[in-house]
Amino acid sequence: MSFHIAVLISGRGSNLEALFHASTRPDSAFKISLVLSDKSSAGGLQFAEQNSIPTLVVPRKPKEQNSQTFNQALCDALLPYKPNLVVLAGFMRVIDANFIHTFNGHVINIHPSLLPLYRGLDAQAQALDAGAKESGCTVHYVTEEIDAGPIVAQAVVPILAGDTAEVLSSRILKFEHQLLPAVVNAIARGDIALVRTESGSRIVINKVLDNFKLEGGRLIRSA
Ligand code: GRF
Numbered sequence: 001m002s003f004h005i006a007v008l009i010s011g012r013g014s015n016l017e018a019l020f021h022a023s024t025r026p027d028s029a030f031k032i033s034l035v036l037s038d039k040s041s042a043g044g045l046q047f048a049e050q051n052s053i054p055t056l057v058v059p060r061k062p063k064e065q066n067s068q069t070f071n072q073a074l075c076d077a078l079l080p081y082k083p084n085l086v087v088l089a090g091f092m093r094v095i096d097a098n099f100i101h102t103f104n105g106h107v108i109n110i111h112p113s114l115l116p117l118y119r120g121l122d123a124q125a126q127a128l129d130a131g132a133k134e135s136g137c138t139v140h141y142v143t144e145e146i147d148a149g150p151i152v153a154q155a156v157v158p159i160l161a162g163d164t165a166e167v168l169s170s171r172i173l174k175f176e177h178q179l180l181p182a183v184v185n186a187i188a189r190g191d192i193a194l195v196r197t198e199s200g201s202r203i204v205i206n207k208v209l210d211n212f213k214l215e216g217g218r219l220i221r222s223a
Helices: 014-023 041-050 067-081 098-101 125-128 165-189
Strands: 004-009 032-038 053-056 085-089 107-111 134-141 153-158 192-199 200-205 213-215 216-221
Touching: 004 014, 004 067, 014 032, 014 165, 032 041, 032 067, 041 053, 067 098, 085 165, 107 165, 125 134, 125 165, 125 192, 134 165, 134 192, 153 165, 153 213, 165 216, 200 216
Parallel strands: 004 032, 004 085, 032 053, 085 107, 153 216
Antiparallel strands: 107 134, 134 153, 192 200, 213 216
């Protein structure tokens, strides 16, 4: 299989697990060639090692390194693997313009809200604090501005009376585990493409995913 991805994590790695399980299905269009973390304690690294996926740790030491130096170290670590796509799956560091440019814009992220709502940390708690009736998850291409890049696909998840941030997070997470592998497979097959334009780049959806609708140039799965 020629399309391979690098997955960047900082924590437990449940989205990594979902990607791995999807990648082992006979109809998968991608495989994972590397898991990279900024934290040696990230639970997802163990999962990767148990499943014979190469791992790397690129730590960022506060005060010793600026963001630019750290991003260059990330690029240096990733480049030999020549990933077709870099997937941020709970990677808690800011990616810079040089990183994005190095991988020709082929960098995606999963975020636990319906962007552009509730960017940044604790998105599920932000949705509850806002009194929202629904939230969800978003896969988007990464740009310099955090959680603000072009949106590819979203799954809408209801918020129920009495939800805590933990309960809502786990309800959203189940949809993340479906959405992220579905989008990666679609990108690997060319059903979703990032096309260069004179003013930058734009997303083209060549085929709508099962159970999704095309709305405003993005794929939406309703609750
Ligand atoms: C997920 O909720 C993801 O949307 C966010 O960070 C969390 C990572 O969870 N960016 P996991 O490490 O994949 O379990």
